[in-house]
Amino acid sequence: MNTEASKAQAGAPGGGAAADATKAVRAFDPPFLHLSTPPHIRSSLTVSKVMLAVIAAMTPALAASVVFFGVEAALFPILVCIAAAVATECVANLILRKRQSIGDLSAIVTGILVAFNLPPALPLWMAALGSVFAIAVAKMVFGGLGGNFINPALAGRAFLVASYPAPMTSYPPTLYGSVNGLAIKAAAPDTLSDAVSSATSTSVSTPAVADSLTSAIGAAADSLADTAALAAGKLAAAASSVADTVSAAAASATSAIDAVSSATPLYVIKHVFAANAYRPGDFSPALKDLFFGNVGGCIGETSALALLIGGIFLISIRAIDFRIPFAYIFTVFTLFWLANGTGAFFTVESLIAPTFHILAGGLFLGAFFMATDPVTSPITPMGRLLFGIGCGALTFTIRKYGGYPEGVSFSILLMNLVAPLIDRCTRPKIYGEVKKHG
Amino acid sequence: MPKKFTFRGGVHPPHCKSQTEHSRIEEFPAPEVAVIPLSQHLGAPAAALVEKGDRVLLGQVIGEPVGNVSATVHASVAGNVLAVRPFAHPSGRLVKAVQIENDGTDEAVPFEPVEGAWRDAARGELVNKIAECGIVGMGGAGFPTHVKLSPPSRKPIDTIIINGTECEPYLTDDHRIMIERAEDILTGAQILKKILGAKDVFFAIEDNKPEALNIIISKTVGSRYNDITVATLKSKYPQGGEKVLIMALTGRQVPAGGGLPMDVGCVVQNVSTVLAVFEAVTQGAPLYKRVVTVTGANVRSPKNLMVRIGTPARALLDACGADIRGAKKIVMGGPMMGMALSDLDVPIIKTTSALMSLTESTEAVRRYPCINCGVCSRVCPLRLIPSRMAKFVEKENFDDAVKWNLMECTECGTCAYACPAKINLVQFFRMGKNKVLANRAAEKKKAV
8 A cells, every 4th residue: 555655656747857767767666566466367256246236136036025025014124124234234234343344235135135035015113123133143243254154144134033933934925916826725625734724714804904914913813833843843932932923923914014924835734744634736736826926935035036037147147156046946845845745756746835835935036046045055065955955954854844844044044053064075186187097 | 180188177377478479580799798596506606616706718617517406507708707606596595606707708618419419329428418519498497408308217117207398387489489589499309219228209298388389380281300299288387387298298297295307207397498408419508598477567679588697687677678667576487386476686597488577466466365265275296285274284283284285385476366365375375385394304403
């Protein structure tokens, strides 16, 4: 820096009236010239540009979320999360007296991803809180960009799920009235669990604020009690979560958006499987909605197509390694194909459950945008494959056997923790690493 | 179109060769005072044979090799020795050198080529002539050529690769000699073939030098040079790296852990070196001058110059109208592996392929923390994981750094060029390697 300043001073006046230019240059040689190890040229690629590419890749999913959930339910939380993430990083840098880092744009990426992992119409202060936690606790405490060991956005989501389980699991239908794309009535309600059937009835009827409020509270409470108890392993949690649900439902009612319980596609298929009532024909019509995005769920995960476009873009410009999303999605597909519920493997019907599972929920969002976070995933090619397979196996396990209908975020968080270990075990063979005298 | 050879990884920096690729090589006047370092090569510095006050002739031996890996050093001008003491060297260190005041006579010692036709000469005689003429690898590393040409008998050489890839941006010195001295280089290649008894000779040229490619192809097809195969390579950095080139052309991999090209039956020689071999054998000319590309965005008349060894860098920059005030960095060699100069009075040496004035400094770029993106390992031609190696070095965990192949790195700079976080990876590797070598030396001392 000083060198540049002195150079500017020495250079400007000296240029014209250089009676003894050679001598002047000679005298100033050392401060004029920068010294460094090679290379002396650098590519134009920067971390900011990588982040910008990721932001660009998320815009189709962002657009889809606005199309299916509306400006207020989708765009507002996204903007609030971005603002909160950037502000938190800015303040954290000031407090920690670190160089301002918001210019690297990673906080914007985290903000969008936090919002993408929230149900539409979540109270905005909750959304903001998720971003604050993601940046302050999961990222800045560990040294900022590059230092975090788990994905900040997923940490933010996990924090919100643990703190506000009810609002975090109540998904409103899309603007077009679809909750899960399923013709639920055909799915023989008596074979479903209570939570699902009540959710079904609410969602299929045209939602009206007055009507839905009561049933929504009941349904959400049921499902919540169910999940929370399973997750925490103690039934005592149920009571408090009911209370939470009530307040949350009331809150969403005041914002004039229907709160409907979490009869997400994954929730339904899980319970249908649990009740041994799975018929591929019930689920195949939903695939189209799942692909294009006309289903309830988190803000960013609604449209598999939009996520796929962004993912392919990132792979094509090599901003992410295809290995992680490919291994992840392939593993989930394969495992659900092996457990496809029809008893056969080489029929069209056998492909419906696995296809449903890769299109539903947050798999594409997780596989393309969160498991691929380079900071928290392995760097070796083999490690990246293993990482994707591990995420897939965990997602399958949670969806199939766990307490939650969805397992993408916890799978990725768990695999984040073993990423350094995977790297250690998968050092690639280098050039010339062959048998000597062979 | 014939097959184009290449390797996996690498980067595509802008070529920046258009400034000088059509400039004929011009003879640059001998300097008034030449400073000739006794170390211009890999290995032990030569021992000075002259003292202050001696009069030396052009081409006279002023430094003799010490030990097995070393090289002879010759006077590049005739005149009186002003001093034999340490001088600033392009490497940034002070290196013992012979300073000669040019008397302008260019009175030379007689140059004695190999007696009779080189085809009839004994191998040993040819190698001795090359050693006497002080020829070293002129591509940058400066490995003494006669050592490369004397592999132990248990390591037969079947393939010679003439390296005309010139993959570094800006450089055009090799390009120009391929155009202007094609036949001499091809003869030099045949001399090498005879010395090593090799079966195949590949002439490797990148496809961004069509003029050189055409000339070399036309000279080899159906002529007395038809035993030389021209291999076109894709323009990619570091295509001309020795290990990379061997892999691209032969599919062989030089063993990791200190292996040499001769372990896989290969010898790689830069075209400038081959030309020097030709001149040594057929004219008895020692290596006292070489072609240097002088270029850069703020150089008024960039040129390819034939320069005496020992000419100060400043003389070349001034002659080509370089705006030194406008430069951020003056680099000797290519921008990917060359040395940033702190002192413009350092001399041109046997390995100096170029002198360039860069108006943009890598010190001014914004740096970011490593985000583990893996670009560095994707581009590494040796498939190392640079970011991990750098992190281990940064934490002074040298054991793990070595486990992750720190010592294999050739410092080609590809990773640092590509890194989106702009981390000075090569600096970490150099630091780490020095530390590891120092630690090993210290341990050896302790053991003894």
